[in-house]
Amino acid sequence: MSRAPARVGVVGAGIVGLAVARAVQTSRPATAVTVLDKEPGVALHQSGRNSGVVHAGVYYPPGSAKARLCLRGRGLLRELCERHGIAYEACGKLVVATGPGELDRLAELERRARLNGVPGLRRVGPAEMAEIEPHATGVAGLHSPATAIVDYADVARVLAAEVVGAGGEVRLGWPVTAIARRGAEVVVGSGREEAVVDRLVVCAGLQADLVARMAGDGHDPVILAFRGEYHRLRPGREHLVRALVYPVPDPAYPFLGVHFTRRVRGGVDVGPNAVLALAREGYRRAGFDAGELARIAATPGFWRLARRHWRVGLEELRTSLSTAAFVDRARRYIPELGVRDVEPAPAGVRAQALARDGSLVDDFVLGGDETVVTVRNAPSPAATSALAIAEEIVARLLGMAQQGRGP
Template sequence: MYDHCIIGGGIVGLAVAMALQERLAGAKIIVLEKEQELARHQTGHNSGVIHAGIYYAPGTLKAKLCRDGAEATKQFCRENSIPFETCGKLLVATTNAEVQRMEALEDRAQRNGIEYSRLTIGQLKADEPNIAGLGALLVHSTGIVDYAVVCRAMAHRIVERGGKIKRGFEVRAIHEHEKGVRIEASSEVIETRKLVACAGLQSDRIALMAGLKLDHRIVPFRGEYYSLPASKAKITQRLIYPIPDPDLPFLGIHLTRTIDGRMTVGPNAVLGFAREGYAKCSFSLQDVGSMAGFPGFWKMARKNWRSAMSEFANSASRARYLTQCQKYCPSLTISDLQRPQAGIRAQAVMANGSLVHDFLFKQTNRMLHVFNAPSPAATSAIPIGRMIVDRLLERGESFGTVPAQAEA
């Protein structure tokens, strides 16, 4: 019998395990991961950015978690000799409408206590000669790291403190009972007093397996991106982001430096037809059937069909994709878009068709399920783990229920 079991070996699940060890010395803790490697899905396919939190409404939990998480992530990297770099990020306005939206972001930066500088056209050109725009916000504290490396260090710390990590454990059944939770794989059974599920792309299926009733489903969105050639790896010294459109759910195509010296451009946000299919044109009958059978998917599709068609067109045409990049980096050519890759975002969609932009939790007497972990989940993972543990422990042996959706 374990005291706590965590399903999911991504960064949020591992952060929960570390937080439990901080609070409960000597507790028996196990992390279950269905893959043979940790951070195999969302964590291992993200952009590697340590976000500063400029986008989030002042005073919200999401804004606070991002600021706290950025510092906690950097401190964890220092303690474990993990390479990271605080290179800064430029949010570049390329139209008059974007200049106005940039002013709103500037107000958010001030109210969130984020250090930034506003650059004129001339200052932008001097700071980044290869970037074109009418002005920009320079967010000084944004950084880059390899979150898969962070996860391996987290796993080492968990095991060093007496925890256990079991890879290759694919959950087949979950039974909650009076004294705990029974978790079954094909050839093994684990008993735990409490369960935390951080299963990302499979989170709704894990919850349904455990008998929970849900009013949402996970819909996969592919974020397709390209690597620039080595000759363009230093085309910018900072990360380059467009000014986000508040009417769209994603940030837009951007230039991202990586900690291993590469430069990527992307991602877009196109509907995926396989939750774990990273190759282009991946298709899973089970995953498509799950979407098609959920009324909320069709309501979401009707609300967002115009942007969906645009994203599909950008995905199909490298030339259209390039046009999005050239708005702020005109020197890029189609031959620069090399080695296409993709990550997949686990997007929770409610029965009414709305996209969930905050964290989504559901609790029972002995289980807590984390469904939606949007950006900046990787940046904020360490304080998120502590927040989840607070929810577990503040209710003692039986931690009750909370509203399904909690702002984070």
């Protein structure tokens, strides 16, 4: 085991960065921990703008970091919520196959889920589906009763309070603009200010590749930002969905498809779609950043992706431009849904890593070295998995990594 670092810095006060900060304090209480974030509050990007689903491990290839860390993360998250009185509701999820053409994919999903050890999983037919979700229709389904809902911003706020309570610092309004090595130290700069640490972890979400490169990490994978737009069921129509209703996902894409999500504070959201955003934090359709556009255009992997998947990209754009198209897609699962049953809800933007060959990177990816660890890909279910991802990063950072088990 290497010498314990006296000072650890974390870039990013999203759920992953805060979980890492907390895990460092738990395993090395004497370490001075500083979390640095450019925003005035915690969880203002992905961690505060997502579906709020605690995944049970249904989708992920057995043996992947996602499969392993989602299962462990869910358990740790549930304990944390219990300990702090954070609302956590195991409302269950129904994955719906709408026609015979989807049955093979549903069977593959079931196979994966069983290998992953998803608790309580059941294959259900139309009659049972009607008991679980009376307004959903399909030819077959998978029911995962352990899938839950939570507000990840609540979780992030509790983690930040724990970090501060244990003597750490969460420095907000502190955009990291430079990272340099000075001997064994790492100097993190924000304009004229600096923070000097012995180890640094970069958990910068939508800016992950840009901040990692400041630290001398490689160019790839790059981040593409995909806006996920939601609608919300209008009051009076919320009875259409009891808990969580999901499509059978297309394995060619890392996104799960438009679904229905009951929120832990009430209300039901429909979405998100996945539209390429022309700004890293492009929450609005009109959001546009010339620099980001130039970066996308100069990325060879992007053109490979576009050649392969332009049809799907256009279809996603159609659901962005037309509420009727959006509702049409969702109506496949809840046929009673009409355009007048929904109203717009705030969007989120996903950070999705793109490899040089034009493939969207499915699994979690860490980069960096022994001094600076960079989180290069932490898409869904990284909120569910955050506490387990943090354990692995801390093991690596503090020289306790298990051979061959890193994400």
